[in-house]
Amino acid sequence: DNPFDNLDVESQAQLVKSLKTISEHTHLVQIVSRKKDLLSFITHFVSLDQETLKTYESLSELDDFFSTQINPDFQENIPKALHPTPFDNKVLIDLKNISVSYDGKPILKNINWEILPGSFWQLVGKNGSGKTTLLSMITGENSKGYGQDLYIFGKKKGSGESIWDIKKKIGYFTPSMVDKFSGHHTAINMLISGLTDSVGLYLRPTEVQLQLAKEWLKLINMWELKDVYFHDLSMGQQRLLMTVRAMIKHPLLLILDEPTAGLDDKSATLFVALTNKIAQESKTAIIFVSHREEPGLRLQYVFQLEYTEQGSTGKIMGIPLG
Numbered sequence: 001d002n003p004f005d006n007l008d009v010e011s012q013a014q015l016v017k018s019l020k021t022i023s024e025h026t027h028l029v030q031i032v033s034r035k036k037d038l039l040s041f042i043t044h045f046v047s048l049d050q051e052t053l054k055t056y057e058s059l060s061e062l063d064d065f066f067s068t069q070i071n072p073d074f075q076e077n078i079p080k081a082l083h084p085t086p087f088d089n090k091v092l093i094d095l096k097n098i099s100v101s102y103d104g105k106p107i108l109k110n111i112n113w114e115i116l117p118g119s120f121w122q123l124v125g126k127n128g129s130g131k132t133t134l135l136s137m138i139t140g141e142n143s144k145g146y147g148q149d150l151y152i153f154g155k156k157k158g159s160g161e162s163i164w165d166i167k168k169k170i171g172y173f174t175p176s177m178v179d180k181f182s183g184h185h186t187a188i189n190m191l192i193s194g195l196t197d198s199v200g201l202y203l204r205p206t207e208v209q210l211q212l213a214k215e216w217l218k219l220i221n222m223w224e225l226k227d228v229y230f231h232d233l234s235m236g237q238q239r240l241l242m243t244v245r246a247m248i249k250h251p252l253l254l255i256l257d258e259p260t261a262g263l264d265d266k267s268a269t270l271f272v273a274l275t276n277k278i279a280q281e282s283k284t285a286i287i288f289v290s291h292r293e294e295p296g297l298r299l300q301y302v303f304q305l306e307y308t309e310q311g312s313t314g315k316i317m318g319i320p321l322g
Contacts (some may be wrong), residue, residue: 072273109311125305235265
């Protein structure tokens, strides 16, 4: 079931070889959302669209089903923040020669990374290279940041800021946040919960909050779904909603951690278009964490973690925008 999600390129190649060997003596059924992930040795094809099951004689016949020729219709401008976060420094996040180890095992080695307001990054690296550790340094959650040259929103780690002060300035989304979420919260209340730093709304919203949520829902063409329970939305709709939930405060930094995992090609195209719009129309810096090279994602830079036994090192790569 979507076996390549969250795997780095090398691990994907190894998995393909293993599955090829298995297929020589065992029937395989691959459930796949992205056309690119389809195993080359698959011989029979079936699609499921709503409740309609359809068989195909060849892969080429699946082209229409996988077609991503859609025009993301995000015509409205991004709504403004209710209470903009003031920030006068030139640098949001500054890591200078940051190293991290656990029980004598080095994870990160001499990481240097400067994130400026409004910049658009993708963070990549092999599984186990330390991406999660690096993110926890940026969000201030990792105690290993104390005593190092780590500056978060202009303040050195350990200089008196609380983790909650840092979190108020960060928007964060990863699919695991809602994988087991079963609360009965409507789409509009789920969106407003981004203003209260909770997953799901447990306070009565104000008229101002409701109006702001309406503007965001109209932007992503989900206003008519405002009263639908979150768990009844499609996966693609949930991802769009959770992204604008993370963005509703116009945080200084937006972190999207494997946000397109499990999405089909069409939903991923919509997600990329929304992310590009946020990058273009706001001053929020974005870190997009993914192994995938999403078509159309208008990145400015890539920060790549390269694994070594002495700890992963960091490499910055610029992306020419066409």
